[in-house]
Amino acid sequence: MSGAHDLVAVRLHDGVDFDEWRQRARELLRAGVAPERVSWRCDADDDLFATTDVASLPTVAAGTTVPRDFLSLAERVLAHRDARRHALLYRLLWRLTHGEPQLLRIVTDDDVMRARAWEKSVRRDLHKMKAFVRFREVRYDDRASVFVAWFEPEHFIVERVAPFFVRRFAGMHWSILTPDRAAHWDGESLRFDAGASREQAPDGDALEALWRQYYTSIFNPARLKVKAMKSEMPMKYWKNLPEASLIPQLIREAQPRAQAMVQAAPTTPRKRMTTPAPPAQDVATADSLQQIRRQAQDCRQCELYRPATQTVFGEGPADAEIMLIGEQPGDHEDLAGRPFIGPAGRLLNQALEEIGLDRKQLYVTNTVKHFKFEPQGKFRLHKRASASEQGACRAWLEAELARVQPRRIVCLGGMAASAMFGSEFRLLQERGQWRTLAEGRQAFATVHPSYLLRLPDERDREQAYRHFVRDLSLLVQNR
Numbered sequence: 001m002s003g004a005h006d007l008v009a010v011r012l013h014d015g016v017d018f019d020e021w022r023q024r025a026r027e028l029l030r031a032g033v034a035p036e037r038v039s040w041r042c043d044a045d046d047d048l049f050a051t052t053d054v055a056s057l058p059t060v061a062a063g064t065t066v067p068r069d070f071l072s073l074a075e076r077v078l079a080h081r082d083a084r085r086h087a088l089l090y091r092l093l094w095r096l097t098h099g100e101p102q103l104l105r106i107v108t109d110d111d112v113m114r115a116r117a118w119e120k121s122v123r124r125d126l127h128k129m130k131a132f133v134r135f136r137e138v139r140y141d142d143r144a145s146v147f148v149a150w151f152e153p154e155h156f157i158v159e160r161v162a163p164f165f166v167r168r169f170a171g172m173h174w175s176i177l178t179p180d181r182a183a184h185w186d187g188e189s190l191r192f193d194a195g196a197s198r199e200q201a202p203d204g205d206a207l208e209a210l211w212r213q214y215y216t217s218i219f220n221p222a223r224l225k226v227k228a229m230k231s232e233m234p235m236k237y238w239k240n241l242p243e244a245s246l247i248p249q250l251i252r253e254a255q256p257r258a259q260a261m262v263q264a265a266p267t268t269p270r271k272r273m274t275t276p277a278p279p280a281q282d283v284a285t286a287d288s289l290q291q292i293r294r295q296a297q298d299c300r301q302c303e304l305y306r307p308a309t310q311t312v313f314g315e316g317p318a319d320a321e322i323m324l325i326g327e328q329p330g331d332h333e334d335l336a337g338r339p340f341i342g343p344a345g346r347l348l349n350q351a352l353e354e355i356g357l358d359r360k361q362l363y364v365t366n367t368v369k370h371f372k373f374e375p376q377g378k379f380r381l382h383k384r385a386s387a388s389e390q391g392a393c394r395a396w397l398e399a400e401l402a403r404v405q406p407r408r409i410v411c412l413g414g415m416a417a418s419a420m421f422g423s424e425f426r427l428l429q430e431r432g433q434w435r436t437l438a439e440g441r442q443a444f445a446t447v448h449p450s451y452l453l454r455l456p457d458e459r460d461r462e463q464a465y466r467h468f469v470r471d472l473s474l475l476v477q478n479r
């Protein structure tokens, strides 16, 4: 039996199995074993330490409830490659259940900071894997083709990301090989086995040529920003991307090509494309936010594109933790092609500044991507997009959510709130209250800043603005 000060060595069969870690952690809590007494080991650790049968330790404490926030955080942190992850999570759990129930709200706490940083790193890795896995076709005699991809994730994320590929390539038989683990899908069931080596993955096929052709066709030399491109597509992934071999040459040729485009540009106003845009539901197949943004520029899924100047797509870091979703662009946004840059946007910036949030760290977008208006003399008066226009534009918002994977969402105005919470949502009654969405995301709604600008009475406006700031401050309080 373990004494009150003995070291307790806990062995996990699988260092990334959340259920297993949770079960052991529960047993340790019930036995009152403080974190500093626990040594976490995995089957893969080749050591001679005797391990403790944690389930047989005497119970000294009743079970306690753990905040749901912690569970979603722990699930992601467990996928981090750092061997100290089990200990960090157990320390957080212990502190949460031993007098510090609000611990996760203390963003300056060392343990909380480290867990959040690891969580972010895992989320980024998940995003990169979704974007940069490339399958190669392999044929075995007369059997159907199998598609095999090689990828080297930074963290242990294969189990977590595999369902995404099942949904996306449900009709294919595929394998994703990584050094840690391999995932196999046969059209019916998903199976995992041991990691593989680079040599076991095929090298090239006809798909590579298609990738290269596609990449060359979407590459716009006039928009080339090498730094941004390298941050979106880090160089460490290039070796497994067929299109990456084209990049140096495309960069070299970018300037002359851009000059040629400028010289060839018409002097009359730009004519709209008449070719049909890809169906909105197909945007989910585009790999990166950049590609989706480019596709959205030519969207013709509803009539709003006709009188508007351009599509106003979202902007901000592709791995932003927070996403702000507004309603639809206004006059200024339509002309500039950027969301929230008019008077309402300035008010939003001011409110964000007050609560200490840097807008550059947030992803800001709208539910509908084109300006809807009614011409009146020299002015264009804002008009609300209809339900069918909102529905048509939904695919773009879904695609942004899928690529950015924000952990927290703020809906600005009723249109965005309905898109996220359903049409039953009552903004004025339910504003400023966190809700949990699919994939554990947290979201709340507040009024659109343009609502504040429309209030005629100055005192009402000031009061409403304070309420707005109070709602937004939920972002910095405790989650």
Ligand code: SF4
Pocket: 280, 296, 299, 300, 301, 302, 303, 304, 305, 311, 368, 369, 370, 389, 392, 393, 394, 396
């Ligand atoms: S409003 Fe949305 S769906 Fe309609 S054309 Fe613009 S981008 Fe496409």
